[in-house]
Amino acid sequence: MTWTAAAAMLPWEARSVPVPTANAADAGIIVNALGGLDDPNRDSGGGLVPEFSPRVLSEAHASGLTAVNITLGYVSGPDDPFEASVRDIAATDARVRAHEQDLLKVLTAGDIRRARAEKKIGLIYGFQNGAMMGKDATRVDIFANLGVRVFQLTYNPANQLGDGSMAPENRGLTPFGREVVARLNECRVMVDLSHSGEQTCLEAARVSKAPISINHTGCRAVTDLPRNKTDAELRLVAERGGFVGIYFMPFLNASGHAKAEDVVAHIDHAVQVCGEDHVGIGTDGSVSQIDDLTAYQATLAKEIARRRAAGISAAGERPDTYPFVVDLRGPQQFHKLAQLLQRKGYSSGRIEKILGLNFLRYAETIWGS
Template sequence: MTCAAAASLLPLETLGASPKGVGTSDSGIIINALGGLGDPNQGADSLVPGMTPRVLAEAHASGLTAVNVTLGYVSGPDDPFEASVRDIAATDALVRGHAGDVLKVLTAADIRRAHDEKKIGLIYGFQNGAMMGKDATRVDVFANLGVRVFQLTYNPANQLGDGSMAPENRGLTPFGRDVVERLNACRVMVDLSHSGEHTCLEAARVSRAPISINHTGCRAVTDLPRNKTDAELRLVAERGGFVGIYFMPFVNASGHARAEDVVAHIDHAVNVCGEDHVGIGTDGTVTQIDDLKAYQAQLAKEIAERQAAGISAAGERPDTYPFVVDLRGPQQFHKLAQLLAQKGYSGGRIEKILGLNFLKYAETVWGS
């Protein structure tokens, strides 16, 4: 059965319906709306290069319940469709080989099951729609393979719309609107991280389901293209969507981000969106980095490669880390909770930000 056929069994209006309330059994759920289980000490490019004992042990120690991991094509010479199918197959094999520690998330109920079984749920997601080629029905293929988050663009423009670094700042293309419609029918999250402002605003308006911005910052706090304007944040929230704040250099204009910067961006997003629509999407792993100096040398090479490929964003430099120096490693979520509590956030609000808001959003889009 195609996604469109399956969706026809449910009125599309239900995709935007109010989700069921969360119960006390959901206490302690931590969901990273964009991250990974990789080991940055190994210099691997993929966010899921291999689930080593250390990676799994530190992920469990962090309290992580589920994480949206980036699979498939982002950039490079490979065929986007073929690369994406191969990556999904390889990750499926990893999940099968580590069934005692991880599970593949297809519904919101799977996130709760991961919590109950003390496993880590892997949410398969894309960060570039290039694998669509010119065929929107490929959404059905990937949805049936288990992809649950579909980011329309990376930093440059693609055939769906403009990314955050595309100077024209155009909206969705006609093909992009077709893909959004197909994603709605397949009950896949439409993620506007990395998009240009007009692409994000238009997607929020044309989508029949709430959309997300799974990893971003607030441009009103730090004026960089990778951060979202208040207009984008507000519209996404007004339409029932989700905004995840990242632990990235873009939360500080200097590029040298601190935990207090992440708190400032979360606080601004809560003020703009309301406390029911904000969470975290760190854009990083939980495995501790052993040698920051050695890592910085590796990072400088990666940044140079990204700049040469035309996929880097303003604010990326060889001297900036793709994480927050004092908010990393297995204690990052617990430390963030402490900092939010010190700012006066209630325990209930902190639980929403750490995971329950994403869980409710997932119920809305994927179903329970």
């Protein structure tokens, strides 16, 4: 199925009257605020840089995806964080150039629109750990100049910027963390508080001169796990003009076995707390589904063991908890989510906001058009 044919099937495309709250030219834009273009059926060798295989690119087009924030740079491990991050950016740049008919590096909100117009997938370069800052906040300038547009301050543990969601002290931002936030504001880079501890998130939202984001999370009021955000965090981020993306992860259900209905429940709660203009999706997954779940379980068990040994795992992740939603995956995941939201009574305009327009608006605020 071609991208055009798939997009034509999407319910928010097939409407007779333009949505008054959205620019008609932006209708149908789908932005995954945190995801990937990797093939989960192939061994990546532990690296973050995706290979952009023909299957993945084909399925990304078929899904209707316009742009995705991909994780580059250091997250954990023995490598030097700064060197590893620069190396990943360079490697990804090279692969984007090799696939320029399919991919476009996103630097501004206008590039998301350009990706859709040119039938390409926009790649937003993002970090999920601020460890590459070392002790020098001016490194923000280096990475901004290299095209990094999303900067998540912490992963699950604490780092030199602040406490992550699994840091028991919940101490909030460090003085250096505040310095980095200020520098990110100056360089017009998104400040992302996914994976952060509650105090780190609240303090960042208060001290940042620009709205902040939580690009991939769930709602703790629905499922009480550390990787999910409290209503206080969600509300403050929204009140200050920010963005919240709901993920397709096991943390959406206390059993660890999340379903599509859980995704809808967390989106609905976030909309009630934040308002419909501040909620989107950040699936934390790929558009290519796993072909053999039985074989994948062995790989998953090894990955969970590695994460636990490295001290970066989160409460709620186990060898039997898939890092995706079993009945909301593959190229039809956005289409299916739209249908589920429609059945819940969401209007086409609200669905369009959640699937992409809210992130686009937020991106314009931070990066410019």
